[in-house]
Amino acid sequence: MLLLAFLLAAPVPQDDPEKLYGDWVVACDNLHRCEMTSLFPNDDTAPADDSAYEATMSLSREAGPAGALTVEVWPSGALKGKASIRIDDAVVATGTISDESLTFRGADASRIAAAMPNGKVLALVDGTGKPVARISLAGSSASLRHIDANQGRAGTVTALVARGARSASAVPAARPPEQIVGLRPSGKAATVSRAMRAGMEKQSECDGLDGGVGSVPEVDTYALGGGKTLALLPCGSGAYNFSSVAFIVAGGKAVRADLDGSDGVLVNASFDNGMLSTHNKGRGVGDCGSSETYVWDGRRFRLTEARVMSECRGSTNWLATYRARAVFR
Structure with missing residues (x-):
């Protein structure tokens, strides 16, 4: 019955579609495309060197079994050339700054998403290996889980956090926009x-x-x-x-x-x-x-x-x- 309700839900504006989890905000639209974006730590949780949090990041996922992932990072400074995402001590993806942002899709985006839930520190690293900004991961796991639930992925192999044994075919198909x-x-x-x-x-x-x-x-x-x-x-x-x-x-x-x-x-x-x-x-x-x-x-x-x-x-x-x-x- 819940799956039927998901499929038949009318594409209309939702009440309270935006959710805050720690240092991340996540929202899913009427077509179940979801996006989460990072925030600077608030006054209560920011460390003494909070000036290092000088970049923001978003992760978006399309609806449907395939559910393409995109990760985009916006450094606040004039960073150019190659840059990498490092979570804890491991570089998980490397790309090139274009139009003042760093964008990852496909396997790179999937590796970033997979490393976030259990990660402690996410750093943006320049071409020389020097960390130039940090992004708080507090609340990122809950935001990813929110996306899994909204898109009907929980318990399937396509989930980002709430993974299970069910196949991708169990995920509701994406709807075209009105x-x-x-x-x-x-x-x-x-x-x-x-x-x-x-x-x-x-x-x-x-x-x-x-x-x-x-x-x-x-x-x-x-x-x-x-x-x-x-x-x-x-x-x-x-x-x-x-x-x-x-x-x-x-x-x-x-x-x-x-x-x-x-x-x-x-x-x-x-x-x-x-x-x-x-x-x-x-x-x-x-x-x-x-x-x-x-x-x-x-x-x-x-x-x-x-x-x-x-x-x-x-x-x-x-x-x-x-x-x-x-x-x-």
Whole structure:
């Protein structure tokens, strides 16, 4: 029955999909693709030389029996050339820095994953053999076990931690993402008059937020097609976040936009190539927050991706919790 429920579960956003284990955060999306990412040790557990923790790392695994693994490491410094992952006293994988990160797949990624659960110290080592950064392994075993459970691998030969004798065929197959049919933007964006803006501000309770000091930001407008316009009404700002409320303008009237799982109040919103994106930073360095991407289907904005990172502890790799595929017509 549990396996049947796993296979029939609808691909919808999950409640509380992100979990913290020690110095790692793990999340699995609606299609059971999972990723875990390392954090800097917190104030209670960080050693005196915590400055050595100057790299972050992620391990992701695709759903399904094959379940491809990928490991990526981001050094904070300007490291170039060859580098290796060393767990305790053994080098488990060697690669070359590309685009400021070190990526391992296939057998290399599998060796790293296999060595993590019982490892004590993971070090990033440069081409001369000198350790240049450390990554805490506290909580990595529990995160790997979380992935095994979410993907239905526990008790099978494909599990990373909870291995058993059952064959890979016992692992539920990967599901394709839901397809969202979006409208390709066309036409010319409508103009928001002063009177229309006043009505929008009244609807959204955003009037007077600038306090009459300095210039008032303009309403950003974008043609959606079919005679409709997306209007982003400024609704307050802080040091690194700018809020707006989404409206749909058509026939000389503006109504609050309908968005999957949102009340229409967006943070750092942008619209490009038919996609509406948000990016809500928890703090200025961007190591925590949430983001969403939507596509317009002619009636509402449909969610196509959601990412989150609740822990403000050094990782700018926000984890995907929902995915769908946008198909434009």
